[in-house]
Amino acid sequence: MSAKSEMSGLIKIASEKKGLLTAASLFSILSSLLQIAPFIAVYNIIEELLRHAQQPASIDKEYILYWGIFALIALIAALLTLYIGVMCSHIAAFSILYKLRVRLAEHVAKVPMGYHTKTATGELKKIIEVSVEKIEKFIAHQLPDTVCAVIMPILLLSYLFWLDWRLALVLLIPIGIGFWLQFRMFGNVMGQTAYREFQHAVEEMNATGVEYVRGMPAVKVFGITADSFLTFKQAVTRYRDISLHITDLFKTPYSLFSVIVSSLFTFIIPIGILLLSGNSGNQSFAITFILFLIIAPSLSTPLLNLMYLGGGLREIVEGNKRIEAVFAEPVVTEPVVPQVPVSYDIAFQHVSFAYERKGSKDFKSVLQDIHFVAKAGEMTALVGPSGGGKSTIANLLLRFWDVQEGEITIGGVPIREMGTNTLMETVSFVFQDVHLFYDTIEANIRMGNMTVSKEAVIEVSKTACCHEFIEKLEHGYDTKIGEGGTYLSGGEAQRIAIARALLKNAPILVLDEATAYADAENEKKIQQGLIELVKGKTVLIIAHRLSTIRAAEQILVVKQGEIVEHGTHDELRAENGLYEQMWQAHQSASSWRLGAENIISSPQVIPAGEASR
Numbered sequence: 001m002s003a004k005s006e007m008s009g010l011i012k013i014a015s016e017k018k019g020l021l022t023a024a025s026l027f028s029i030l031s032s033l034l035q036i037a038p039f040i041a042v043y044n045i046i047e048e049l050l051r052h053a054q055q056p057a058s059i060d061k062e063y064i065l066y067w068g069i070f071a072l073i074a075l076i077a078a079l080l081t082l083y084i085g086v087m088c089s090h091i092a093a094f095s096i097l098y099k100l101r102v103r104l105a106e107h108v109a110k111v112p113m114g115y116h117t118k119t120a121t122g123e124l125k126k127i128i129e130v131s132v133e134k135i136e137k138f139i140a141h142q143l144p145d146t147v148c149a150v151i152m153p154i155l156l157l158s159y160l161f162w163l164d165w166r167l168a169l170v171l172l173i174p175i176g177i178g179f180w181l182q183f184r185m186f187g188n189v190m191g192q193t194a195y196r197e198f199q200h201a202v203e204e205m206n207a208t209g210v211e212y213v214r215g216m217p218a219v220k221v222f223g224i225t226a227d228s229f230l231t232f233k234q235a236v237t238r239y240r241d242i243s244l245h246i247t248d249l250f251k252t253p254y255s256l257f258s259v260i261v262s263s264l265f266t267f268i269i270p271i272g273i274l275l276l277s278g279n280s281g282n283q284s285f286a287i288t289f290i291l292f293l294i295i296a297p298s299l300s301t302p303l304l305n306l307m308y309l310g311g312g313l314r315e316i317v318e319g320n321k322r323i324e325a326v327f328a329e330p331v332v333t334e335p336v337v338p339q340v341p342v343s344y345d346i347a348f349q350h351v352s353f354a355y356e357r358k359g360s361k362d363f364k365s366v367l368q369d370i371h372f373v374a375k376a377g378e379m380t381a382l383v384g385p386s387g388g389g390k391s392t393i394a395n396l397l398l399r400f401w402d403v404q405e406g407e408i409t410i411g412g413v414p415i416r417e418m419g420t421n422t423l424m425e426t427v428s429f430v431f432q433d434v435h436l437f438y439d440t441i442e443a444n445i446r447m448g449n450m451t452v453s454k455e456a457v458i459e460v461s462k463t464a465c466c467h468e469f470i471e472k473l474e475h476g477y478d479t480k481i482g483e484g485g486t487y488l489s490g491g492e493a494q495r496i497a498i499a500r501a502l503l504k505n506a507p508i509l510v511l512d513e514a515t516a517y518a519d520a521e522n523e524k525k526i527q528q529g530l531i532e533l534v535k536g537k538t539v540l541i542i543a544h545r546l547s548t549i550r551a552a553e554q555i556l557v558v559k560q561g562e563i564v565e566h567g568t569h570d571e572l573r574a575e576n577g578l579y580e581q582m583w584q585a586h587q588s589a590s591s592w593r594l595g596a597e598n599i600i601s602s603p604q605v606i607p608a609g610e611a612s613r
């Protein structure tokens with residue numbers, strides 16, 4: 001991407017508040033102009049002092065006072081206009097930021113859910129927080145600062161040219177060298193690549209640092225061989241190497257630039273003395289020369305600022321690219337006239353699906369020709385080895401991704417024709433990894449249905465076997481999750497999620513390893529409650545513990561993206577195929593885990609994948 005098109009994205013964002021930003025720039029220029037005024041005052045004061053150097057008594061004190069007051073007023077006005085300019089740019093920045101964040105959040109809510117599984121939450125959080133914050137830096141600071149850094153030297157140089165073109169011309173030499181050095185640092189491909197690599201190294205180090213801290217238990221157990229430790233170590237080493245490379249690359253141009261730009265007056269001293277020596281009686285030239293010596297250092301500040309702005313700009317451009325990448329994610333297509341199903345059979349019709357590999361246009365085929373009907377009012381179970389594609393089948397029902405081949409229908413209506421809202425109202429989902437919000441337990445359960453009574457909340461909680469432990473908490477249903485040390489175990493969180501899904505009372509219920517964390521006793525209780533509550537609903541259940549789906553009207557055995565067997569528990573056992581092997585492994589694992597007596601009727605955890613191997 002060219003620098004021009006990189007910048008155009010930022011300019012487009014900034015143009016949303018064109019009026020305010022134009023005002024900010026105008027005030028910035030005005031402030032730059034007013035900052036020159038004290039130099040004019042100094043020039044006139046020095047001139048008056050030198051003119052009467054032989055007879056100090058004849059110095060026009062009023063004249064000096066006049067220019068003194070002029071300089072003071074100009075300085076106050078410069079500060080005031082700078083303040084107004086900064087206010088305008090900040091108001092513009094924060095309202096743009098607000099809109100940008102809202103637009104991002106709205107867009108993120110509209111992209112297929114699959115996007116959230118491939119994009120790490122931390123990455124998205126960083127884009128919404130950090131990258132957007134950088135836009136603030138650009139609009140509120142960079143834009144007015146750049147205007148100032150460009151306009152101020154132009155105005156000063158014009159004034160100096162007007163005073164004495166020969167000395168001003170000499171000043172252009174170091175300034176020209178300065179710009180050339182700037183270009184060498186940030187403008188050329190090598191500098192840009194190095195800077196981009198440096199940015200990536202910083203991000204990688206931050207990300208792996210977080211991972212390292214999160215994975216501390218594994219690091220403690222596996223020590224320096226723990227993956228997160230090694231990756232973090234590599235990231236730190238890479239950061240060191242690229243920092244050294246950048247330092248090496250920039251050390252000469254950076255030092256030269258700083259030295260040259262900070263000592264502009266050293267360039268005019270020899271020329272000034274030369275001109276003065278050939279013109280020793282010219283007092284007015286002497287004053288001009290002094291003024292040049294005073295003004296030249298003030299040219300350094302905006303020029304040095306330009307250099308820092310150049311470096312900062314790259315960071316902002318990179319941040320903006322990330323924001324644009326989020327906006328470029330296609331949203332779920334919504335039908336023009338959404339259809340509402342009247343019955344709730346789920347049908348997968350010759351569905352094939354492949355995941356897009358991250359960062360490439362390659363696809364990884366995961367499901368091939370999946371064809372089945374999950375009848376309304378019945379329980380359909382998906383079982384099979386790990387990685388076979390069970391969760392993918394369940395996720396496709398919620399349009400996490402759209403299928404590449406075939407069709408998924410509910411009550412005969414293709415899910416693409418239903419509209420997201422109708423689909424979400426029709427299907428209730430309990431994931432293996434539950435997310436609970438930082439809110440009360442009751443609010444977390446009510447998410448599924450805001451209008452029901454407290455009694456109904458308690459009722460579903462009893463069914464999901466969470467009422468008992470909620471009652472034991474200090475504030476019962478009003479306990480805020482995550483506050484005052486209230487943290488729930490995986491099993492407890494899952495039971496709350498089941499209660500939430502039950503309260504939603506949607507005609508279709510999908511349970512993806514919903515009771516995986518429950519102990520055998522609780523699982524049995526939840527099952528009994530569920531049997532009552534799911535009567536009349538279409539249930540799609542994924543379970544590794546085969547005992548939990550024994551009663552399902554239909555069991556589909558999924559292996560390597562295909563349905564290899566289907567039938568009831570008894571039919572599948574009679575087939576003597578993969579299901580029977582899994583069942584046998586499951587049975588022996590249960591007796592091995594629990595002992596020969598089989599104290600609890602429901603067997604213990606053993607992943608089907610392991611069992612089938």
Ligand SMILES: Nc1ncnc2c1ncn2[C@@H]1O[C@H](COP(=O)(O)OP(=O)(O)OP(=O)(O)O)[C@@H](O)[C@H]1O
Nearest residue numbers: 117118355356366385386387388389390391392393
């Ligand atoms: N978001 C994703 N992007 C790319 N590949 C994925 C994604 N999710 C799953 N896969 C891959 O798709 C295949 C099927 O995964 P899926 O989770 O559907 O299997 P599963 O049968 O539910 O497994 P398990 O029983 O272990 O939960 C696996 O090879 C997995 O690596």
